[in-house]
Amino acid sequence: MNLKQLEYFIAIAEEHQITAAARRLHISQPPLSYELAKLEKELGCQLVVRGPRSVSLTEAGKVLYDRATHLIAMAHAAEREVASVGTGAGGTITIGVDPGCSGLMPQDRLLDLRRSFPNAEIEIREAATPGIMDLLDGSITDIGVVRTPFKSDGLRCRFAAAEPLVAVMPPDHEVGEEASCTVDDLAGSPIIAYRSLLPELSKAFEVTGSSLRVTTLVDDPRTAALWAREGMGIALIPRSLLRVTDTGEQFIKELACRELESRPAVIWKAQHAASDLFRTAIALLGDLS
Template identity: 50%
Template sequence: MNLKQLEYFVAIAEEGQVTAAARRLHISQPPLSYELAQLERELDTQLVRRGPRGVTLTEAGRLLYERARRILAMATATAREVSSVGKGLTGTLCLAVAPSAAALAPGARLAELAGRAGQVSIELREGTVPEVIELVGSGIAEVGVVRTPFATQGLRVRYAPAEPLVAVMPPALERGAELEVGLAELSDVPIVCDRRCAAQLGRDVFCLTEDERTTCSCAASGLGVGLVPRSLLAVCDTGPCYIKTVTEKDLASRAAVIWKADRALSPLAERAVALLGELS
């Protein structure tokens, strides 16, 4: 099993047809079918089921597809990192960012690197906090930006100052004082928030989201009171909603820049960490 075979298999899995995969790979169909057959023989298992309308993955095929995507991404990251060693501030930076930190990275913080366009490029990946940590831990991304709480084992971390949770309140659901609101005052309104926030609240949540920007969108449409970190307001349209600070200080969170503890950063990644700073 080699990288070429894995690349071919991923194309077949994603296209659902050998013919379409061959077009995507810019090769003819026979060698692609041959490599698939070779891969199945080597692994001694059926990876796809062939039908009149294309192919579907077997259980073994689905497992290989997930692993192959990760292996190919790691191979690309490794080649990129090795190529950049000794070249200084050149190459591609793979930066992984959680939606809860979208207002803090990358944005203007990395604008300096835009002046080196042609020598430097950025590959931006987005995912939940666990997904970003996995991308950094596996070496696919050199640098990640996440938000507390998260497990720090195996990571080096640079924290931003704590920032409060804010309530994005449709006019019909306004509660609390002019600038602040307590959770007790929100007990009779539907709450919209992401899973991380919901786990901290200790109460039923009307609508769970994966992305705090979606939380703001739901609040702006009147679906409920959205709870998000204050910095997210910079990249969200909250429409006619009132914005009030949630008074419970134990719900405050901190954004953080992370990188793998046992990995030497490339010069480009080191510069990116310096530019991101404390995300304040």
């Protein structure tokens, strides 16, 4: 099994069709079909189910797709970093950012990083904290900017202060006091929640015996705020996102619930090979304060 075969397999998995995958790879269909069959023979299992017009992944194929995307990303990251250092470009730093931390990313400090390393390449990858943890574990990202809760085994962490959620409320859905609200106030209201918050949110409502009514579920808290701006419900987002999100004329109220506060953190592998670029990035990011 080699990287070329993995790239071919990824194309097939994402296009759901041998012909479309061959077109994407700029090769003809027969060699692609041959490489797929060869890969299945090497691994000793069927990776795709071939239909009359499309292909679908088997369970083994799904596992391989997940691993292959990480391996290819790591290979490309290594190529870029080696090439940039070899040509004197200054190296590459990849920072994985949870969208819920977007309001805390210190743009002025990233400008300082650019001034210190004018030829370096800075890559930003966005995913929820569990996704960033996977990218960090696979060495696809060098640094993570994430939110609690997460497992810190094998990591170095710099935690910022705890941050509350705020409720972005359209006028038609206003509840609570002038500047704050509680979980009880939100009971029965249409809630727009981002997916990674849902377990903690459900737990908080369960503890108080309040009725949680999630009418819209999104992946990015910034999207939740935008939907609230259009009157679709009450969005619950980290307070710092207000810096980078246009909430329009909605009411903004702090949610008085300690259990739903989270701590942003800068994290990296304890055993990460520290280049000058990496050390400077860590120093400039600090604890996001």
